[in-house]
Amino acid sequence: MKEKKLEAEHSSFRFVLALSSHSIQLNMIKVRNLSYTYAGQSSPTIRDISFQVDNAEIFGFLGPSGAGKSTTQKILTGVLKNYEGSVVLKGEEISKISKHFYNNIGVAFEFPNFYLKFTAIENLQLFASFYNCEKYDAEMLLKKVGLWDDRNLKVEAYSKGMRMRLNFIRAVLHQPKLLFLDEPTSGLDPTNARILKDFILELREKGTTIFLTTHNMTDADELCDRIAFMVEGQLPLIDEPENLKLKYGKKTLKVKYQSGESSVLEEFDLKGLGTNNEFLKILDEKEIETIHTQEATLEDIFIKITGKKLV
Numbered sequence: 001m002k003e004k005k006l007e008a009e010h011s012s013f014r015f016v017l018a019l020s021s022h023s024i025q026l027n028m029i030k031v032r033n034l035s036y037t038y039a040g041q042s043s044p045t046i047r048d049i050s051f052q053v054d055n056a057e058i059f060g061f062l063g064p065s066g067a068g069k070s071t072t073q074k075i076l077t078g079v080l081k082n083y084e085g086s087v088v089l090k091g092e093e094i095s096k097i098s099k100h101f102y103n104n105i106g107v108a109f110e111f112p113n114f115y116l117k118f119t120a121i122e123n124l125q126l127f128a129s130f131y132n133c134e135k136y137d138a139e140m141l142l143k144k145v146g147l148w149d150d151r152n153l154k155v156e157a158y159s160k161g162m163r164m165r166l167n168f169i170r171a172v173l174h175q176p177k178l179l180f181l182d183e184p185t186s187g188l189d190p191t192n193a194r195i196l197k198d199f200i201l202e203l204r205e206k207g208t209t210i211f212l213t214t215h216n217m218t219d220a221d222e223l224c225d226r227i228a229f230m231v232e233g234q235l236p237l238i239d240e241p242e243n244l245k246l247k248y249g250k251k252t253l254k255v256k257y258q259s260g261e262s263s264v265l266e267e268f269d270l271k272g273l274g275t276n277n278e279f280l281k282i283l284d285e286k287e288i289e290t291i292h293t294q295e296a297t298l299e300d301i302f303i304k305i306t307g308k309k310l311v
């Protein structure tokens with residue numbers, strides 16, 4: 001009898017354990033009713049926001065300048081304290097976590113901060129020494145972002161784009177499970193932006209959860225599993241980019257064709273296109289130059305929902 005009772009207790013304990021590890025697994029970040037007011041300000045910068053980020057998800061945080069994106073990232077990384085509401089990372093309230101927890105988190109701030117008199121490799125060595133966990137090989141990281149040849153150059157001689165790349169590898173150096181990136185491609189040329197974006201996707205494949213703050217809609221569309229729109233400290237919408245485009249996108253098609261000496265551009269509803277005689281006649285009789293479906297960009301959708309421009 002006693003054994004049976006013990007067994008029942010064990011199995012319910014296992015069940016609770018399984019449940020809690022499951023929820024930790026699923027929610028890397030859980031924010032509830034978060035508000036924040038800067039000292040000396042009369043009104044809050046962050047106004048009662050709630051969201052969660054799943055394990056191995058790239059979560060985009062989008063909004064115009066001054067919306068509160070960097071403020072939110074600073075709260076989530078423990079830089080700004082005295083917030084209202086709850087911010088739970090990997091099951092632990094951020095205000096209560098121990099220093100050791102920072103081994104799990106990588107942060108690339110909006111404005112890179114380095115020891116300017118040190119070389120890139122010295123900076124990386126210094127930052128690596130702050131963490132007592134497994135790290136990536138600095139040579140591999142420097143080569144990956146094209147900084148290996150300049151590894152012995154003092155950071156004061158680095159350009160903005162070089163600092164941004166160094167800032168990125170510094171944030172991922174200690175293989176964090178949760179990575180916060182604030183405008184990671186800002187100031188980068190297309191080739192280097194591509195390298196960082198591919199790296200971000202690779203990290204997600206390895207199971208890293210990424211909180212990506214940006215006002216670059218193209219990056220957000222390309223990288224993010226879900227995006228949150230931030231406007232004046234609030235989050236009016238959170239959804240997958242594809243869902244947003246399906247819900248709010250214009251569903252039309254533009255066809256350009258030759259007519260005599262000139263080109264003509266016409267737009268048709270996608271709905272009923274297969275039985276639209278006017279469209280079918282063009283296909284049949286005209287020399288087509290281009291055909292494009294008209295997808296709304298995230299920027300269009302942002303403006304439609306919030307009434308605000310992104311920049």
Ligand SMILES: Nc1ncnc2c1ncn2[C@@H]1O[C@H](COP(=O)(O)OP(=O)(O)OP(=O)(O)O)[C@@H](O)[C@H]1O
Nearest residue numbers: 038045063064065066067068069070071072110215
């Ligand atoms: N230290 C501070 N003290 C007081 N107000 C601040 C402070 N830092 C930021 N703010 C204010 O908080 C608001 C949100 O700023 P935040 O930097 O979070 O915006 P953001 O969305 O990251 O903008 P951007 O896209 O320009 O980086 C702004 O009005 C800003 O002036």
Ligand SMILES: [Mg+2]
Nearest residue numbers: 069070071110
């Ligand atoms: Mg910012």
